Amino acid sequence: MDSGTQQPLEDLARQLLAGHRILLVTHQAPDGDGIGCQLALRLALRANGRAVTVVTPGEVPARFRFLPGATEIINWQSLGAAPQEALLREHDLIMVVDTHGLEMLGPVGDTLRRAKIPALFLDHHPVKGAPDPRIFCNPEASSTGEVCWHLLRRMPAAMSADIATCLYTAITYDTNSFKYLRRRAETHRVAAELVAAGADTDEVYRRVFASNSPGKVTLTAELLRSFQLEDGGLTVWVAIPLDLVQRTRSEPDDLRDVITYLLEIDGVEIAITFKERHPNLYKVSLRSKGRFAVSGVAAPLGGGGHAFASGANVDGPLERVRARVGRLVRELLDQQSGTPA
Numbered sequence: 001m002d003s004g005t006q007q008p009l010e011d012l013a014r015q016l017l018a019g020h021r022i023l024l025v026t027h028q029a030p031d032g033d034g035i036g037c038q039l040a041l042r043l044a045l046r047a048n049g050r051a052v053t054v055v056t057p058g059e060v061p062a063r064f065r066f067l068p069g070a071t072e073i074i075n076w077q078s079l080g081a082a083p084q085e086a087l088l089r090e091h092d093l094i095m096v097v098d099t100h101g102l103e104m105l106g107p108v109g110d111t112l113r114r115a116k117i118p119a120l121f122l123d124h125h126p127v128k129g130a131p132d133p134r135i136f137c138n139p140e141a142s143s144t145g146e147v148c149w150h151l152l153r154r155m156p157a158a159m160s161a162d163i164a165t166c167l168y169t170a171i172t173y174d175t176n177s178f179k180y181l182r183r184r185a186e187t188h189r190v191a192a193e194l195v196a197a198g199a200d201t202d203e204v205y206r207r208v209f210a211s212n213s214p215g216k217v218t219l220t221a222e223l224l225r226s227f228q229l230e231d232g233g234l235t236v237w238v239a240i241p242l243d244l245v246q247r248t249r250s251e252p253d254d255l256r257d258v259i260t261y262l263l264e265i266d267g268v269e270i271a272i273t274f275k276e277r278h279p280n281l282y283k284v285s286l287r288s289k290g291r292f293a294v295s296g297v298a299a300p301l302g303g304g305g306h307a308f309a310s311g312a313n314v315d316g317p318l319e320r321v322r323a324r325v326g327r328l329v330r331e332l333l334d335q336q337s338g339t340p341a
Contacts, residue, residue: 013154019093028106032173034098040166044158061253068162094119145170161198168199216254237272
């Protein structure tokens with residue numbers, strides 16, 4: 001396994017296989033990496049005779065519903081308090097994927113804190129603080145899907161064409177079709193193994209990257225007409241008003257690609273979106289082409305993430321939030337040399 005793993009994946013494989021009834025959970029606003037890993041683990045653990053249930057803290061986005069087992073995922077928010085408690089009582093182990101913090105699970109995390117069930121975490125996001133024996137993380141990996149592939153290699157009967165399709169989806173989604181690898185050859189080796197194992201790459205492309213709804217296209221077009229360049233063209237930003245999201249009937253997942261288009265503008269090094277969650281609360285997302293570590297902007301705002309892909313929730317009206325973020329970005333541009341990472 002690559003360096004950066006806090007705990008040996010052999011230990012995680014043993015602990016998972018020691019469980020009998022396993023609950024698989026991912027973060028709020030579930031995405032292709034988290035869902036792909038959940039469904040790959042579901043198939044692998046069931047092949048090893050374990051009972052497995054998959055839950056998400058919200059609806060599975062439409063573009064991931066083609067994945068094997070996606071129709072059986074339970075939306076935690078659709079359950080009442082009593083069914084939630086009953087579901088937990090049916091399991092003896094919880095596996096959280098694509099995050100290592102219960103606070104990222106929203107209402108699911110609140111319930112899990114009260115539960116007396118052991119929880120394990122599989123992730124690729126940097127871990128702050130002291131090592132935690134429950135967390136299995138490789139922050140150098142492209143995605144949790146890549147880490148999950150290494151985990152499944154340590155289990156018997158753990159690879160099939162369906163599993164390969166789930167993990168290939170996880171990796172391609174989090175790397176935006178391998179755009180964000182930053183010279184990481186290991187990810188390409190893993191992807192090649194998954195293709196050889198039968199991953200349906202054509203279906204993944206069609207469903208994940210070529211199935212945009214008319215609402216998403218309308219939303220994206222309106223946002224791309226309103227972007228603003230700053231800092232001599234090094235920074236670009238756009239605000240995403242809540243009423244526009246509602247008017248175009250867009251899913252939360254439909255908003256993810258806008259920042260990618262902004263970052264691909266020639267000369268831009270940092271792209272920022274300000275998504276209005278409700279009046280006076282914005283989700284600030286930051287992306288960098290690699291010269292500037294935007295995690296240094298997210299951290300003072302109480303957020304986090306990767307060096308070149310970070311975010312935070314910030315209170316206040318848009319102009320105040322923009323000004324605060326803008327100051328931090330300018331400090332970052334002034335402090336860092338701009339040497340390619």
